[in-house]
Structure formats: C-alpha cells, structure tokens
Amino acid sequence: MTAELTTERLLGLDALLSDEQREWQRRARQFATERIAPVIEDDFEAKHFRRELIAEAGAAGFLGMHLEGYGTAGADAVSYGLVCMELEAIDSGWRTFVSVQGSLAMSAIAKFGSEEQKQQWLPGMAKGELVGCFALTEPTGGSDPAAMQTFARRDGDDWVISGTKRWIGLATLADVAIVWAQTEDGVRGFAVPTNTPGFTATAIEGKLAMRASVQCDIVLDDVRLPESARLPGAAGLSGPFSCLNEARFGIVFGVVGAARTCLEVAIERSKSREVFGKPIGAMQLTQQKLADMFVEYEKAMLLALHLGNLKDAEAITPEQISVGKLNNVREAQKIARTARGILAGDGITSEFPVMRHMANLEAVATYEGTDEVHSLVLGRALTGFAAFR
Known part of the structure; x- marks a missing residue:
C-alpha cells in the first residue's frame, strides 16, 4: 500500500464528504498531478509561472468557484477548500494563484462591485481569460x-x-x-x-x-x-478584510495539502532508506515522528473540514478562521521540517519536494496575517482587550 493510500485510509476523510465534494477533490488532484507536478521543480528553479495553465484552471471550474453566477461554479466552501488542498499538495504557488484570482480579486468585485463591473470582469476571470x-x-x-x-x-x-x-x-x-x-x-x-x-x-x-x-x-x-x-459597495476596511477572510479560509485547507505531501514522502523514504542494517521506518524514533506527523495532519484536516462546514452554514467568524490559519500553517511547517529530517541530506535536494514546501510555507506563514496577528485576534476574542498597539 502506498503512503498516499495509507494516510487516506487512516484519515477516513471520504466518509465525511459528499459525492460532489469528492468529485471536486478528484478533479483538482488530477489537474495538479498531471499538469503541475511534472514541471513544478523546473518552474521553481527557473522562477517561472505557467500562465498557459490559467485557462485550464478556469475550464476546470476552479476560479472563483465559491461564487454564484457570472460563469462561476457556485460550489460549497468545503469543495473550494479541497481544491485548495490538492493544488497546494503540489505547490503553494498554485493555490495562491487560485486564491488571489478567486478569493480576493473576484470576491471583491462580486461582493462590492456594480452590476456593470461584475459583467465586465467576472465571466472572463472565471474562464481564466482575464487575470x-x-x-x-x-x-x-x-x-x-x-x-x-x-x-x-x-x-x-x-x-x-x-x-x-x-x-x-x-x-x-x-x-x-x-x-x-x-x-x-x-x-x-x-x-x-x-x-x-x-x-x-x-x-x-x-x-x-x-x-x-x-x-x-x-x-x-x-x-x-x-x-x-470605484467599487460602490465597499466602505472602510471591512471591505478588504472580508476578502482576506475568504483567502485565509483557502489557506486553512491548502497547507494541509503541503503537509500531506511531506508526510507521504517521509513515509515512503522511511521504507527505502536503510541505516544500521534495516529501513529507518522500522526504528522506534522514526515511527514516533511519523505518528506525530500524521496525528497533527489529521487534526488539521478535521479542523479545516469543521470550518468549511461552518462557512457553508454561514456561521463562521473571523476569529475561527484565525484559529485555522494559525494552527494549520504552524503544524504544516512542523511536519515539513520533520519530514526533511527523515530524508536527511537528500531532503534539501529537488529530488524530493519537501524543501520546496518548507520554503513556501515560510511565505504562507507571513501573508494573510502573521502568527502574531492571528494570535492577537484570538487574544482579543478571549479577553476582550485589543493588544495590537
């Protein structure tokens, strides 16, 4: 059994998803593994973004997929999160693209734009014809x-x-x-x-x-x-903040994908790398690391799913999104670092995706609210005192 099947069997996520949600996840995984994965190491090295794949992402329905009308898919929040997860399982940059296009730019127009602005921009953006x-x-x-x-x-x-x-x-x-x-x-x-x-x-x-x-x-x-x-419906910082919450929600799911990839790579490598006459995966310390990684991955996935269900019920709060962003990015970073250690020196090479995920997660930890900012958001919710200044 491959590491991918092992982690999926232990997690049992399928039982918590609808048929439609599973189909969105399958479609995103296929796109990510067939179109992005074969070229991502070269693209990362060359600092190259494949603009030619934007229209394909649009044709798959990923762009602004959580919005209604104007050529968008009208998918639920969990489905959008699963798409983010599968894209980021290959590279954070592609989840970022879908996030910037759909959760930020398209959401701002959909939430606050005039009908003329919506007609002008959203259909082309949903198709990937406009960015x-x-x-x-x-x-x-x-x-x-x-x-x-x-x-x-x-x-x-x-x-x-x-x-x-x-x-x-x-x-x-x-x-x-x-x-x-x-x-x-x-x-x-x-x-x-x-x-x-x-x-x-x-x-x-x-x-x-x-x-x-x-x-x-x-x-x-x-x-x-x-x-x-001018966006006629936007007044004050509540406008951009509402869009940022859409993007942060995608991160909550997305980084779980990066963590999953690092975990699966570490599992496979633990079976093939031999030290002291046996695979390192047969050693207690390595198994402890893998078990801890899996438990944190599982908790992060369940937290993301819980927040997705809250969002679909229109019951989610900004503070709850902060919990997800803070925890899941933090745990994904830890999983990536532990996986790099299991891979030893080879872990810093492009033969494995772990170091690339580690670097990307450092950026994800900074944007859409740093650890410090989300901690203060939660501190304010817990105490009633704003400590930002």
Whole structure:
C-alpha cells in the first residue's frame, strides 16, 4: 500500500464528504498531478509561472468557484477548500494563484462591485481569460492596513490615485487590479485596468520561496479613473478584510495539502532508506515522528473540514478562521521540517519536494496575517482587550 493510500485510509476523510465534494477533490488532484507536478521543480528553479495553465484552471471550474453566477461554479466552501488542498499538495504557488484570482480579486468585485463591473470582469476571470490582483499591502506595513498611504483624491468627476503597493500576487499578469486607497471619506476600493496610464507593476526578484508564482511591487502615479471604477459597495476596511477572510479560509485547507505531501514522502523514504542494517521506518524514533506527523495532519484536516462546514452554514467568524490559519500553517511547517529530517541530506535536494514546501510555507506563514496577528485576534476574542498597539 502506498503512503498516499495509507494516510487516506487512516484519515477516513471520504466518509465525511459528499459525492460532489469528492468529485471536486478528484478533479483538482488530477489537474495538479498531471499538469503541475511534472514541471513544478523546473518552474521553481527557473522562477517561472505557467500562465498557459490559467485557462485550464478556469475550464476546470476552479476560479472563483465559491461564487454564484457570472460563469462561476457556485460550489460549497468545503469543495473550494479541497481544491485548495490538492493544488497546494503540489505547490503553494498554485493555490495562491487560485486564491488571489478567486478569493480576493473576484470576491471583491462580486461582493462590492456594480452590476456593470461584475459583467465586465467576472465571466472572463472565471474562464481564466482575464487575470485579477488585489492591491492592499504596502511596503511599510502589511499587518496595519489602516495606516495605508495610497490616496485617492477627487478631481472633478474622476478619481486620481497615487501610492505604492508591495507583495501583490499576479500584478504583472493582471488585467485588473483591485486597489484599496485612503480617501477623504475613508478607505475605498477601485477596479483599475492595469493598462491605465500611471499604473506600473514590477515582479519582485530574489525570492527564495514562492518561486513558481508571481509577486510584485506596484506604483500608482496619478492614475486617473472615472467614478465607474470605484467599487460602490465597499466602505472602510471591512471591505478588504472580508476578502482576506475568504483567502485565509483557502489557506486553512491548502497547507494541509503541503503537509500531506511531506508526510507521504517521509513515509515512503522511511521504507527505502536503510541505516544500521534495516529501513529507518522500522526504528522506534522514526515511527514516533511519523505518528506525530500524521496525528497533527489529521487534526488539521478535521479542523479545516469543521470550518468549511461552518462557512457553508454561514456561521463562521473571523476569529475561527484565525484559529485555522494559525494552527494549520504552524503544524504544516512542523511536519515539513520533520519530514526533511527523515530524508536527511537528500531532503534539501529537488529530488524530493519537501524543501520546496518548507520554503513556501515560510511565505504562507507571513501573508494573510502573521502568527502574531492571528494570535492577537484570538487574544482579543478571549479577553476582550485589543493588544495590537
């Protein structure tokens, strides 16, 4: 029995899923293993994102799949989470792509856009014919969006936006950027066509994680937009925060996929690597490590599923999403590090995916809320005191 079948049998996840949810998981696993896995090590090494696969992801229904109408799939939250898990089991960069496109850019338009904006952007984005990005984070403080310095001022009937954004996924590929800016009336969102004069996106170089995806700096130099570009339903930081919660939910499931891959690789390697005359998997210390890894993987998966069911029941809270993001990323990091140790020196080579997952998980731990931020979210919920400042 392969490690994959062993972990799936022990977990028994199938019994907790509907036929539709299992079908989404199967479809995502097939796409990830057939289209991404054969090229991901080369792409990570070459810092290459395969844009040609975007339309295939759209045809599979993965883009904005949790939304209703406008060519989206209207799938439930658990199904979306399972797709995130299967994509991230191969590489975090591809789950990030689906997250940025669907949970951030498309969700912002679906939640807060005008009917004209929805018709203009969402069908093409669902098909993968158009790409979106979500420009919130700034160079001086991703964890404090209330301090954003990007500003949109009125000039007659137009808006003029100036400022900078950093770590914006897909920006050099995007057709539309959802830009959040301060105004005289508070934070507002804008759907900015990326060919608008004054908009410049530059890919960030030197990354040691997320190398098979694209993150960028953005400069907005007096970008002039009509009033029709403003998202009319977005007022204040509740707008971007609601989109961030959608993305964080995908992470809760996604990192379980990375953990599962690391665990399965460690199991297989423990059977074939021999030390002191027998496979290391026959030694007690190794079995203890594998057992601990599996237990944490199982708990993370069950937590993700619980949160997915809460989300489908429209009963989930931001604090509960923080629990999932904080715990599951943390445990995935531990599982990846333990797997790397079981693989010994070979674990740092591209012969195995573990070191790549370790690097990517370091990035995932930082974005969509650091450990510290999510800890303070939970601390506030537990004590009633806000300790962010």
